[in-house]
Amino acid sequence: MTAKPAPEPQQNHLLAALPPEVQLRLFPYLELVPLPLRAVLYESGTAMRHVYFPTDAIVSLQYLLEDGGSTAISVVGNEGLLGITLFMGGETTPSRSLVQSAGHAYRLPKRRVKEEFNRHGRLLFLMLRYTQALIWQISQTAVCNRQHSIDQQLCRWLLLSLDRLPDSHLTMTQEFISSMLGVRREGVTQAAKKLQGLGVISYSRGLINVIDRKKLEDLSCECYATVKDATDVLLDYMPQRQVIKDVDAIPTVELRVAKGAKGSGKRDSV
Amino acid sequence: MTAKPAPEPQQNHLLAALPPEVQLRLFPYLELVPLPLRAVLYESGTAMRHVYFPTDAIVSLQYLLEDGGSTAISVVGNEGLLGITLFMGGETTPSRSLVQSAGHAYRLPKRRVKEEFNRHGRLLFLMLRYTQALIWQISQTAVCNRQHSIDQQLCRWLLLSLDRLPDSHLTMTQEFISSMLGVRREGVTQAAKKLQGLGVISYSRGLINVIDRKKLEDLSCECYATVKDATDVLLDYMPQRQVIKDVDAIPTVELRVAKGAKGSGKRDSV
DNA sequence: TTGGCTATGTTGGGTGCCGCACAGAGCTTT
C-alpha cells in the first residue's frame, strides 16, 4: 500500500459546501483526528466537546439498553457530522458514537460551533439540514426494525456502509454487525451465507467484499433507497420536486437554493 | 358535560415558555384550529404550510411503507410542535401526522416561523431543543421496535398517550393501536387482555381506562422512562446534571439557562 | 507443531408474532 496523504477537510461534504469566506474563518480551528476502528467518540450520556466531520471514517450511532442489548440507529460518514446536540441543545445524546470503519475526522471545538451558530450563517443551515436527514434515517430505522427481515436489514446495512467507503471492502465481523442490527450473531451468519450463495458478497474473517451491488439493492428493503433519496435531496440543497415553487421558503439564512446546481443531480452512489 | 372554553395558546408548553415580548409579537398570528380524531395534519411527502402547537390534542407521527405497513415513530402533545421541517430545512417529512386524540392546536404560518427563525430568538432555541427531544424519542422507538415485546410496547404507548391527556381515558381501538405499533390487531388484543386481567386497564370498544398507572409503568420497558426523563430535562431548559459546569455552553441565543428555575424540578408526570 | 484465539458454521428445541378464518359481543339504524 502506498502511504496515504492526510485527508482534506473538503472530503467532508458539509465542510466542502461552505462558502469560501466561511471556510477561511473556520478551517484554522479544525483539528484532524484519526479514528481507529472501534474507537468511541462519545459514550452515551457524556458531555461532548467537539463536533466531528468525518472525512474517510464511518461512525455508527449505537443505542445501548440497560439489559446490554444494543441497536444502531444510524450511520454517519463524510456526508455528515457527529455531535448535533452541540447546536441543537442538550449536551448529551442517548447514543454512543462508535467507529465502524477506521479513518479520520476533522473536529471543531464547542466554542467555535457556538460562534458559528450565532452567526446564523451557512454552517447552521447545513447542520440543520443534515440533522433533518438524520431524523429521516433514524425514523426509517425504527420502521425497518419493526417490519423487515434480518436478510433485508443486512442488505440495508451493507449498502449504508458501502456508500460511505471508497471501495467495496468492508471490515466488520458478523458479530459486530449483529450488535448493530440488534440481532443474534447466528442470524447474521445465516443471512450472510445466503448472500454469499447468491454471489452478492464474499467474506472471510471480518472482511466482506461486495461483488454485486445491484443485486444487494434489489434484496434490500425499500428503507435503504428511501433514505438515500431523501438525503440526496436534502444535502444537495435542492428543494423537493413537488414544492419547487416554494423554493424561497424556509431558512432564508443566506438562502440561495441552488437552482443552478441542479444539473449535478443525485450524488454518485459510490 | 359542560361546554369547554377555548384553549389558550399557553396550554402548549413551548408557547408558554416564550418571553412576554415574543408572545406579544407572535400570538396575533396564531390561528386556533380544531383537530378532530383521525384528522391528518400532513400527509407524508406533502408540503407544510404551518407549524402546529397542540394544546389539548395528541398527534402521532406515523410512518407509512410501500407495502401498506405502518409504524408510529413518536407522539406529540402539548409539550411539543408539529412541522419541524419548516425550520430544519427540507419541506416535507417521511411521516404522516395523524390526530390520535381530538382537541385543538394553534398554528403559525410558515412565513412567521421563518421570521422568528431569522430573529434567532427564544422560539428557535425552544424549537431546536424540542427537536432534540423528538430525536431521542424516535431513536428509542427504533430500539424498542427491535428489542421489546408487544406487551411492553403497548404499555409504553399507553403511557405516552396518558402523559398528554388530562385524564386517564384513552379513545383508541385495538385496531388503531396495532397500526401505530406496527403489529397485528390480534397481538394487541392479547396484550390488552393480559393488562385487563392484571387490573391495570379496563376497556371496551375503543375506550380504554387506565386504572393502575404505576403498574403500567412497571410492565413497560425502560423506553418510556428513558424518553420521559430526557424530555423533561431538555424541555425544562435545564442542563444535564453531569455537565452542570458547562451551563454557558450552547445556543447562546438569549441564553439564560434557568439556574433559578432549578427548584421546579421534573415536570409532574400527569 | 502445538495450542490459543477469533470468526464462522450447525444443531435442536422453544416462542413470539404472523396470517387467516371465523365467532361472539356491543352499539346503531331502521
Place this chain on the structure above:
DNA sequence: AAAGCTCTGTGCGGCACCCAACATAGCCAA
C-alpha cells in the same frame, strides 16, 4: 326486533428469530 356495523376474542398452522451448546476453520504466537 332485526339487521348491520364495529370492535373484540379465539384457534390453528407456520415461520422467523431466539437461546444454548458445540463443531470447525483460519490466524497467530511460542
